Amino acid sequence: MYCFRKITDDLYWVGGNDRRLERFENIFPIPNGVTYNSYLLLDEKTVLFDTVDTAIGRQFLENIETVLDGRPLNYLVINHMEPDHCSLIEDLLLRHPDMQIIGNAKTFPMIDQFYGMDLEGKKIIVKEGETFSCGKHTLHFIMASMVHWPEVMMTYDDTDKVLFSADAFGTFGSLGGTIFNDEVDFDRDWLDEMRRYYTNIVGKYGAQVQNVLKKVSPLDIKYICALHGPIWRSNLEYILEKHDIWSKYEPEVQGVMIAYASMYGNTENAVDVLAVKLADAGVKNIVMHDISGTHVSHLIADTFKYSHLVLASPTYNAGIYPVMANYLEDMKALNIQNRTVAVLGNGSWAPMSAKLIEAKISEMKNMTLLTENCTIKSALKAEQLDVLDELAGKLAEEVLGKSE
Numbered sequence: 259m260y261c262f263r264k265i266t267d268d269l270y271w272v273g274g275n276d277r278r279l280e281r282f283e284n285i286f287p288i289p290n291g292v293t294y295n296s297y298l299l300l301d302e303k304t305v306l307f308d309t310v311d312t313a314i315g316r317q318f319l320e321n322i323e324t325v326l327d328g329r330p331l332n333y334l335v336i337n338h339m340e341p342d343h344c345s346l347i348e349d350l351l352l353r354h355p356d357m358q359i360i361g362n363a364k365t366f367p368m369i370d371q372f373y374g375m376d377l378e379g380k381k382i383i384v385k386e387g388e389t390f391s392c393g394k395h396t397l398h399f400i401m402a403s404m405v406h407w408p409e410v411m412m413t414y415d416d417t418d419k420v421l422f423s424a425d426a427f428g429t430f431g432s433l434g435g436t437i438f439n440d441e442v443d444f445d446r447d448w449l450d451e452m453r454r455y456y457t458n459i460v461g462k463y464g465a466q467v468q469n470v471l472k473k474v475s476p477l478d479i480k481y482i483c484a485l486h487g488p489i490w491r492s493n494l495e496y497i498l499e500k501h502d503i504w505s506k507y508e509p510e511v512q513g514v515m516i517a518y519a520s521m522y523g524n525t526e527n528a529v530d531v532l533a534v535k536l537a538d539a540g541v542k543n544i545v546m547h548d549i550s551g552t553h554v555s556h557l558i559a560d561t562f563k564y565s566h567l568v569l570a571s572p573t574y575n576a577g578i579y580p581v582m583a584n585y586l587e588d589m590k591a592l593n594i595q596n597r598t599v600a601v602l603g604n605g606s607w608a609p610m611s612a613k614l615i616e617a618k619i620s621e622m623k624n625m626t627l628l629t630e631n632c633t634i635k636s637a638l639k640a641e642q643l644d645v646l647d648e649l650a651g652k653l654a655e656e657v658l659g660k661s662e
């Protein structure tokens with residue numbers, strides 16, 4: 259049975275949810291599922307904005323035919339060519355053979371690469387700033403290259419002030435009837451997952467996101483229709499500001515994220531002691547992760563969120579404990595910058611981890627190290643408590659100083 263919702267007089271949400279998919283991109287755990295949003299505009303001409311993943315193909319096709327109510331689908335705008343948004347192109351062409359596809363110069367080679375379809379006479383290639391009229395509505399196109407993939411663009415409907423933003427402003431998580439931001443408790447139920455989505459999926463491309471934020475900021479936007487997650491129709495400055503902070507790699511919260519690895523509990527004990535000292539010094543925003551049991555995408559999300567990081571790890575075969583090494587690789591790959599970091603190493607015969615982690619941190623941009631080879635040998639001793647006192651004092655001074 260069809261399942262869609264009206265957004266404006268002329269625009270319909272015709273997407274759906276996949277609540278069974280375990281991992282987004284076969285990497286990121288999504289316990290709350292994911293939405294694949296698609297939007298259908300009924301004007302003198304009918305226009306669909308992006309398709310969906312095959313997982314919800316039947317639902318999607320039924321939604322479209324119901325909303326079209328016998329009319330042909332005239333145009334498909336492809337803002338993003340990732341297969342979770344475009345795997346139904348061929349199905350649409352079979353049902354609507356006269357449908358034309360609107361994309362940019364980079365869109366069509368990708369359609370050919372993925373699907374090898376003959377689109378002779380069906381392509382409309384648009385460029386930055388070009389417009390397209392479908393009757394009452396005029397669409398204009400904003401290139402957003404590398405706001406995830408090179409062919410990404412956004413489409414702005416000048417008439418109803420709707421921004422179809424592709425993967426930008428999206429989030430993990432499925433919708434349940436309440437598809438608008440003002441129908442959900444966003445801070446409680448969505449913000450953490452939006453941060454995890456942004457930082458892991460688009461986080462590397464902060465400069466490109468800044469670029470596109472500058473392009474859309476002069477627009478009078480009333481709706482943001484992303485390809486995943488709720489549709490924004492109020493408080494738009496909130497979501498724009500979050501993305502501005504994340505894409506500038508600025509911390510969202512003055513606080514300390516402690517990420518530790520530990521096999522036998524001694525490194526864990528050392529960071530527990532440090533955390534108590536931080537709390538005694540008045541720091542409230544402390545989050546603690548045993549990184550062996552935490553998916554790296556959560557670590558990355560909190561790395562973007564907090565101003566100060568404590569990284570603690572045993573030495574492992576003369577190297578960094580593998581899970582910590584993997585997390586550090588991800589931090590670098592996702593362009594993490596502008597953080598203050600304290601490192602705590604551990605080892606029983608030739609401790610190396612503190613130095614090696616510090617070297618990795620030094621390869622990242624604009625990172626400040628608060629420690630230099632701060633190491634415990636097997637287990638924390640009473641004579642090292644002064645070192646932790648000093649470290650907790652420094653962290654507290656910075657964190658509390660900056661949160662005032």
Ligand SMILES: Cc1cc2nc3c(=O)[nH]c(=O)nc-3n(C[C@H](O)[C@H](O)[C@H](O)COP(=O)(O)O)c2cc1C
Pocket residue numbers: 519520521522523524525526572573574575576577604605606607608609610635636637
């Ligand atoms: C497989 C393995 C390799 C290790 N390699 C080193 C090493 O190269 N150098 C060293 O000083 N300690 C090494 N260690 C010892 C641990 O780093 C050390 O015991 C540490 O205190 C463990 O901390 P934990 O109690 O938090 O797990 C190794 C331990 C294991 C299990």
